[in-house]
Amino acid sequence: MGEGVYVIGVGQTKFDRFDGTKGRPYIPVHKLGAEAILKAIQDAEKHGPFDRTKIDYSYCAIVFSGYMQGPGQLALRELGLLGRVPVENVKNACASGTGAVHEVCQDIAAGLYDIGLAFGMEQLSGRRGALPLGVGLDPEATLGMAMTAKYAMRARRHMFKYGTKIEQLAEVVVQSRDHASRNPYAMLRDKVSIEDVLSSRMIADPLTLFQCCPSNDGAAAVILASEKIAKEFENPIKIETSVLISGNYPSRPTEGGIESYESLARLMDILYKKSNLTPKDISFAEVHDAFSIGAIIAVECSKFCPKGEGGKFFEEGHTKIDGDKPINPSGGLLSCGHPLGATGVRQVVEAVWQLRRDPEIKDRQVKDAEIAVTETLGGGVTGMDVAAAGGIILSNRIKW
Amino acid sequence: MGEGVYVIGVGQTKFDRFDGTKGRPYIPVHKLGAEAILKAIQDAEKHGPFDRTKIDYSYCAIVFSGYMQGPGQLALRELGLLGRVPVENVKNACASGTGAVHEVCQDIAAGLYDIGLAFGMEQLSGRRGALPLGVGLDPEATLGMAMTAKYAMRARRHMFKYGTKIEQLAEVVVQSRDHASRNPYAMLRDKVSIEDVLSSRMIADPLTLFQCCPSNDGAAAVILASEKIAKEFENPIKIETSVLISGNYPSRPTEGGIESYESLARLMDILYKKSNLTPKDISFAEVHDAFSIGAIIAVECSKFCPKGEGGKFFEEGHTKIDGDKPINPSGGLLSCGHPLGATGVRQVVEAVWQLRRDPEIKDRQVKDAEIAVTETLGGGVTGMDVAAAGGIILSNRIKW
Numbered sequence: 001m002g003e004g005v006y007v008i009g010v011g012q013t014k015f016d017r018f019d020g021t022k023g024r025p026y027i028p029v030h031k032l033g034a035e036a037i038l039k040a041i042q043d044a045e046k047h048g049p050f051d052r053t054k055i056d057y058s059y060c061a062i063v064f065s066g067y068m069q070g071p072g073q074l075a076l077r078e079l080g081l082l083g084r085v086p087v088e089n090v091k092n093a094c095a096s097g098t099g100a101v102h103e104v105c106q107d108i109a110a111g112l113y114d115i116g117l118a119f120g121m122e123q124l125s126g127r128r129g130a131l132p133l134g135v136g137l138d139p140e141a142t143l144g145m146a147m148t149a150k151y152a153m154r155a156r157r158h159m160f161k162y163g164t165k166i167e168q169l170a171e172v173v174v175q176s177r178d179h180a181s182r183n184p185y186a187m188l189r190d191k192v193s194i195e196d197v198l199s200s201r202m203i204a205d206p207l208t209l210f211q212c213c214p215s216n217d218g219a220a221a222v223i224l225a226s227e228k229i230a231k232e233f234e235n236p237i238k239i240e241t242s243v244l245i246s247g248n249y250p251s252r253p254t255e256g257g258i259e260s261y262e263s264l265a266r267l268m269d270i271l272y273k274k275s276n277l278t279p280k281d282i283s284f285a286e287v288h289d290a291f292s293i294g295a296i297i298a299v300e301c302s303k304f305c306p307k308g309e310g311g312k313f314f315e316e317g318h319t320k321i322d323g324d325k326p327i328n329p330s331g332g333l334l335s336c337g338h339p340l341g342a343t344g345v346r347q348v349v350e351a352v353w354q355l356r357r358d359p360e361i362k363d364r365q366v367k368d369a370e371i372a373v374t375e376t377l378g379g380g381v382t383g384m385d386v387a388a389a390g391g392i393i394l395s396n397r398i399k400w
Numbered sequence: 401m402g403e404g405v406y407v408i409g410v411g412q413t414k415f416d417r418f419d420g421t422k423g424r425p426y427i428p429v430h431k432l433g434a435e436a437i438l439k440a441i442q443d444a445e446k447h448g449p450f451d452r453t454k455i456d457y458s459y460c461a462i463v464f465s466g467y468m469q470g471p472g473q474l475a476l477r478e479l480g481l482l483g484r485v486p487v488e489n490v491k492n493a494c495a496s497g498t499g500a501v502h503e504v505c506q507d508i509a510a511g512l513y514d515i516g517l518a519f520g521m522e523q524l525s526g527r528r529g530a531l532p533l534g535v536g537l538d539p540e541a542t543l544g545m546a547m548t549a550k551y552a553m554r555a556r557r558h559m560f561k562y563g564t565k566i567e568q569l570a571e572v573v574v575q576s577r578d579h580a581s582r583n584p585y586a587m588l589r590d591k592v593s594i595e596d597v598l599s600s601r602m603i604a605d606p607l608t609l610f611q612c613c614p615s616n617d618g619a620a621a622v623i624l625a626s627e628k629i630a631k632e633f634e635n636p637i638k639i640e641t642s643v644l645i646s647g648n649y650p651s652r653p654t655e656g657g658i659e660s661y662e663s664l665a666r667l668m669d670i671l672y673k674k675s676n677l678t679p680k681d682i683s684f685a686e687v688h689d690a691f692s693i694g695a696i697i698a699v700e701c702s703k704f705c706p707k708g709e710g711g712k713f714f715e716e717g718h719t720k721i722d723g724d725k726p727i728n729p730s731g732g733l734l735s736c737g738h739p740l741g742a743t744g745v746r747q748v749v750e751a752v753w754q755l756r757r758d759p760e761i762k763d764r765q766v767k768d769a770e771i772a773v774t775e776t777l778g779g780g781v782t783g784m785d786v787a788a789a790g791g792i793i794l795s796n797r798i799k800w
Contacts, residue, residue: 070492070779070787073646083648083663087788088499089491092470099488103503110510246473248483263483379470387470388487 005108005239006230007394008048008223010349011039015218015337016187017125029217033060033075033121036219036342040117041079044223048233052079055223056113058087059103061096061120061341065089075121075219085117094290095378096120097220097344098244098390104224105242105392114226120346121219122339147290148212150258152204155293158259159206161308164296166206168311170197172292173210173334175320180331182321182363185346187216187337211292216337220345222352231400235356240371240393241275243267247379247386264288264301264377267389271373272303275393279303282393283369284326284354286347288376289334295319295327298375326366329354347374348392355396371395405508405639406630407794408448408623410749411439415618415737416587417525429617433460433475433521436619436742440517441479444623448633452479455623456513458487459503461496461520461741465489475521475619485517494690495778496520497620497744498644498790504624505642505792514626520746521619522739547690548612550658552604555693558659559606561708564696566606568711570597572692573610573734575720580731582721582763585746587616587737611692616737620745622752631800635756640771640793641675643667647779647786664688664701664777667789671773672703675793679703682793683769684726684754686747688776689734695719695727698775726766729754747774748792755796771795 013035020026044050060072072087092099097120104116158164174194180186192210200209230236247263272278279302287302289295296310304325305313313319319327330336330350333343351372353361372394379387413435420426444450460472472487492499497520504516558564574594580586592610600609630636647663672678679702687702689695696710704725705713713719719727730736730750733743751772753761772794779787 070646073779073787076646082646083666084646086644086646087492088503088644091489091491092487103488106512107506107510110507110512112506112510244486244488246470246476246482246484246486266483379473387473 003109003111004227005105006225006227006236007239007348007352008225008230008233008236009040009044009050010222010352011036011043012185012220012346012349013218014185015216015339015346018123018217019125029065029121029123030071030074031078032123032217032219033119034078036121036221037075037079037117037119040221040223047235052081053084055081055085055115055117057107058085058117058119059100060087060089061091061100061345062089062122063091063093063096063340064122064124075119091341092388092390093378094288094338094340095344095376095388095390096341097346098374098376098392099344099388101222101345101348101392102242102244102390105239108224108226114229116224117221118224118345119219119221120341120344122341123217124215124339125217148204148207151291151293152207154258154297155206157257158293158296161257161259162311164311166198167194168315169206169211169292169296170194171314172289172295173197175314176289176328176332176334179321179329179364180335183331183336186331186335187214188335207291213290213333214337216339218337218339218342218346220342220349222345222348236398237352237355238395238398240277240395241271242392243270243274244388244390245270246388260297260307261301261377261386263386263389264298264375267375267391268302271391271393277371277393281371282325282373283371284329284366285372286328286330286332286350286374289328289332290338292334295332299327302373321364321366329364329366344374344376344390347376348394351394355394370397403509403511404627405505406625406627406636407639407748407752408625408630408633408636409440409444409450410622410752411436411443412585412620412746412749413618414585415616415739415746418523418617419525429465429521429523430471430474431478432523432617432619433519434478436521436621437475437479437517437519440621440623447635452481453484455481455485455515455517457507458485458517458519459500460487460489461491461500461745462489462522463491463493463496463740464522464524475519491741492788492790493778494688494738494740495744495776495788495790496741497746498774498776498792499744499788501622501745501748501792502642502644502790505639508624508626514629516624517621518624518745519619519621520741520744522741523617524615524739525617548604548607551691551693552607554658554697555606557657558693558696561657561659562711564711566598567594568715569606569611569692569696570594571714572689572695573597575714576689576728576732576734579721579729579764580735583731583736586731586735587614588735607691613690613733614737616739618737618739618742618746620742620749622745622748636798637752637755638795638798640677640795641671642792643670643674644788644790645670646788660697660707661701661777661786663786663789664698664775667775667791668702671791671793677771677793681771682725682773683771684729684766685772686728686730686732686750686774689728689732690738692734695732699727702773721764721766729764729766744774744776744790747776748794751794755794770797
């Protein structure tokens with residue numbers, strides 16, 4: 001226990017709709033997965049002596065998949081790795097990707113093996129009502145308490161309790177699109193104004209269309225290694241800590257009210273404590289902005305600003321790429337889109353590119369970035385909290 | 401790495417159809433999961449100082465589930481463990497349950513934590529065509545190459561190549577039902593004759609209805625602990641080794657022909673090698689008999705008998721509870737039914753009961769049982785091999 005864990009290769013596909021309609025190509029989900037893995041392999045090969053057949057174990061995050069297929073297996077088969085690399089398919093709703101990375105991190109930290117692969121992939125385009133699902137087990141969801149409705153209630157409550165303004169909610173999207181305009185892998189890359197956001201179609205008052213992340217398709221992959229292996233690479237990024245918790249999932253609102261997430265606050269506390277870091281130490285964050293209000297709650301739960309001041313924090317621009325606490329330099333879920341299993345892995349890919357000053361992200365480079373945190377929240381159909389929360393802290397402070 | 405791992409508590413529900421029709425109760429899948437976990441907790445409490453809130457981590461195996469729910473979370477919530485015990489939901493088709501147990505085993509072996517929970521749960525009743533699924537990605541499955549068809553082809557090939565008789569296939573079922581008649585948790589408990597099996601409805605020639613495992617509902621749970629914790633318990637069972645591999649999943653038949661499983665043979669070789677044991681050392685096995693021919697292939701791949709002689713091996717009775725190599729004392733998938741995520745965990749529950757001479761299984765106790773192996777195969781819709789294979793060797797040879 002306690003061995004160092006490092007990222008030695010990352011890759012992702014464009015996040016978009018690959019459903020074969022409207023002139024878009026159809027790409028099956030396992031081919032997206034294979035593309036991301038191949039890019040991560042090539043990235044590792046570029047920076048050190050890497051042999052793909054030496055990957056010891058892998059986790060594939062995917063929420064929607066053919067039941068009897070091994071979805072991760074189909075991706076590995078594309079690369080000739082099947083029968084060589086074991087794969088465990090994991091899911092924890094929107095936190096699935098972070099979970100996959102976490103599993104590899106803890107395995108390597110424990111000395112189970114030296115090289116692990118975490119990948120996430122998802123194809124949501126063509127599926128209707130992906131987010132409202134959960135119906136059947138839960139009468140609330142069946143009656144319309146879909147994700148959008150719940151986040152709208154969170155937003156209303158936040159506005160009521162703290163005086164958060166709809167313009168502040170809109171500002172989250174304005175910044176997200178500005179960041180995404182510099183990210184070729186993002187789906188929505190047109191810059192927008194507060195006016196544009198507020199005048200887009202109303203989905204669940206006060207959340208307009210632009211304040212809801214698109215459901216789309218994509219994949220991302222991360223190759224992790226023990227210190228022994230990582231030492232032979234040019235620019236490894238260190239995993240400071242990784243955590244996966246189960247949320248409180250009660251039928252009552254969480255403690256502290258629905259305008260917050262008990263689970264996210266708890267997750268961040270554990271991350272800070274385990275890594276011996278404080279909110280001040282974090283250079284930038286990739287947070288779970290499935291809806292505009294999500295980003296506001298995230299900066300509060302991460303203690304980047306006091307509770308209730310998340311709206312102001314965005315309004316004042318601290319969260320821009322050139323601000324003092326950039327949030328979602330990738331454009332986040334709001335602009336990249338949210339192919340469930342892929343999202344948490346994509347966040348880590350972004351963090352790694354940022355921390356190694358990769359040419360890949362030169363237009364959106366966070367200056368002097370040293371420490372990053374990524375987090376996702378999973379589930380939340382039943383009750384007002386989440387099913388799972390996962391987070392990872394990475395840094396480029398390498399001391400061999 | 402290399403710490404001892406022990407089972408300190410096991411539990412399972414009855415495997416049956418809990419779908420609310422024909423006078424049967426409706427029990428949602430997470431309540432089945434909770435019931436199995438609670439039984440495992442009570443089992444641990446009975447044999448040592450156990451505090452359920454001290455479970456460090458858990459894996460839940462489930463194949464079919466509400467997408468946005470955390471299925472494992474819903475089970476933990478029933479027991480007040482949510483927000484305390486992290487849960488990773490895993491799936492590898494029919495090998496999901498074995499995978500969940502394996503993940504906990506390797507975590508504890510690596511010293512990641514001291515107490516882990518592996519559970520599996522599934523509700524297939526009411527679902528049509530659970531096994532043929534995979535349609536969409538795979539044209540063969542869409543055209544009717546469902547599991548039953550593939551196993552029928554395996555059986556025909558085995559008969560052609562080795563002279564295996566349909567009466568030998570039927571004998572597998574006769575023994576399965578005889579074992580199940582002593583297992584109150586099994587679904588099909590009436591003893592049958594070779595005649596009964598062969599005259600049951602034809603499903604896919606030569607496989608008649610009784611030669612196909614029923615799709616049903618159920619859950620099973622296993623609590624594992626490090627040596628430090630296990631020492632305080634009365635009758636822990638040792639995990640000798642656990643393995644999860646990805647299968648070869650090609651569009652061509654596997655090497656050696658479709659009458660065998662390259663992946664299962666490979667899995668067993670790894671299990672024997674890692675545990676420093678031979679087929680001779682195994683007292684009994686719980687194998688993946690989704691169809692009668694599956695059990696015959698399994699005893700061959702496990703090297704309990706030479707290749708091609710699996711039919712004769714059953715016919716000669718080696719495989720009966722009082723034989724020299726009992727197979728599926730529980731009744732196996734053919735009689736217990738096969739709620740996908742639960743099956744691999746249930747096999748471990750059976751192995752533990754047998755190895756500790758638990759009163760629970762007094763009518764089907766394998767005499768002098770010391771070492772057991774469990775194995776499941778997952779997937780197999782695409783191509784003629786499987787997506788994943790998992791196996792676990794357990795023993796009651798405890799030396800502190």
